[in-house]
Amino acid sequence: MNAPTDPGLYRHLDEMVPWDDRLQVLEVIGVTEEAPDVRTFTFRSDAQTWFRYKPGQFVTLELPVGPEPVMRTYTLSSSPSRPFSIAVTVKAQPGSIGTRWMFDNLRPGAHVRAYGPAGDFTHHNHPAGKYLFISAGSGVTPMMSMLRWFSDCAPWSDVAFVNCARRPEEIIFRKELELLGSRMPGLSLGFLIEERSSRESWFGHMGRIDAVRLPLLSPDFREREVFCCGPEPFMRAVRGMLEASGFDMAHYHQESFAAPTPLPAPVDVEALAAEDGAPVQEALPIRFSTSDATGECLPGQTILQAARAAGVRIPAACEFGLCGTCKTMKMSGEVEMAHNGGILDEEIAEGFILACCSKPLTAVEVAA
Template sequence: MTGLTLYRHLDEMAPWNDHLQVLEVIGVVDEAPDVKTFAFRSDAQTWFRYKPGQFVTLELPAADGPLMRTYTLSSSPSRPFSIAVTVKAQPGSLGTRWMFDNLKVGSRIKAFGPSGDFTLHDHPAAKYLFVSAGSGITPMMSMLRWLNDCAPWTDVSFVNCARRPEEIIFRRELELLGSRMPGLSLGFLIEERSSRESWFGHMGRIDAVRLSLLSPDFREREVFCCGPEPFMRAVRGMLEAAGFDMARYHQESFAAPVVEEVAAPFSGDGVAGDRAEAIPVRFAQSDVEGQCRPGQTVLQAARASGVRIAAACEFGLCGTCKVRKLSGEVEMNHNGGILDEEIAEGFILACCSKPLAPLEIEA
């Protein structure tokens, strides 16, 4: 891309479309031990429209087959020409380790989204409390960056927990924002000292006493929490014990779906009652005729028929398995992974849709 075509005004560009464009890596930054930020732009010079705190699903072309991994955006939609994810490589993690080893500037990967409803835009308030641990800081950083760009006077109490000082992700940027945002109050809490970096701040694990110390007026705030499940469970318990209005508590969590065995396709030898209850499903692009047994989703029927539909969360949250319904009706129970206008255009989420009549989908 030449310098003459590198810059275009936003009103000259279309929003990014996950069905048409892929992401190109434009930067890789080390944030903390085993933590990197990967920045992307569209390969077609489009801009990114999303809410701070939402996530994308990346399709990682690993050697043993594509890996679908969901990551929260750490970037802010107030800077719409690129997006970024900040990821921590946990022991045994496959997708993140693949990214560490393979993604370089210029690499291209497919992505789906954005999705998710963990965002302050859906819960406007006069005062916020962000509570995070480890890589759970990423949606908070997206929201805080947006506030810094668009509403820097907002009253935000930010409590971040880490094991050691050097593991506080975005620490220097947070301290800089603390000096620029008059309404931002930062509270860091670490579990143990380190020989690599001195520490004179708060120590220990989050509890009712430390929460009151770091955010004395937490009962007056809209609370957003993200981190490991035991951490979020502890924060929920503290707030409930303190009489907090839990309608103003929001947490980001990607629960593991229940893995269900996919039945084999029909051989024609089943009992008559089973055949009568099965619903035909045609996969148009694959030119495959399948069957959906009672209780099966479109995604399960596709797998049983040898048709690949990309999927990550498999409980209607990430939106990765979005496909167009060409004909027929389905019952769809999703968790926010699809927009009303997309449903109106004929899209469904294969992981949480069950046919009600003979169905044809674009897959």
């Protein structure tokens, strides 16, 4: 006898509310092998809400790897045109901690906490008549999100897709890309492989992308809005090649999670004041209302640093204002915030701040 099906699975979208990353967690509903050491993890909300995001954005997963969870940021490979689930496609690198934990522990029915979505690497922010996607390795994931959106919502769109991989079997989403190529009249696919493989024959382009191969794969690349994602050396080579060709770099966009800058050491304000005769800056009091804790923020310190010093945990991943994981409600006081796109203007208007890049100007209370 089959188990009864949850009737909540069959609600219409207008009967549901969007996913709230502060109240709900994700439930794994599928795990798919994509390529060697590459898997797609598909999630739904444990409260059966729907997902609202832009194609190409990312989420941050909180993974219970050890005594303290680790935060890992992954681009969504799914499309918001299919809003009942989201998916991340991840590659386990040598020495991976969070990703290896996912491979070993995430099965259908498992739950993880997530934050987001966030990020501005999306064609929605750069409308154009023609696009060029250039990716290498797992950098294909935001491109796949955008291409799936095009397939569902605008299948006639003019998109050139150059996908680079080391070997044929390492082309992520190859079968789906070829299927989309047969269904989208405006999609042109170009695969570029570095070396042949004994596991799979290859009769396509060989080598690394350069000033000779790019015009072969996309002859009108100078007329397109370019999106690039992959390892930093790969993106650096693509940027240099486009610049040398005279491409207008205002139409070039890349996804990159740069290493966070080291947290600054506490400032010795008395020594600095003694040197220049300036008045001594004092530490500012800070209250963490949810934790019922208090602390102080030294000059030059961020709220995130002050929270850690006070023993208060605020989830944080990138720590330079990009991912939005440390988004926190400011209850009172004034701060100086210099972020990198991890928070929306309307969220700032509501009173939210990013703890990793906010420095108090007065006494502050935050909901943490």
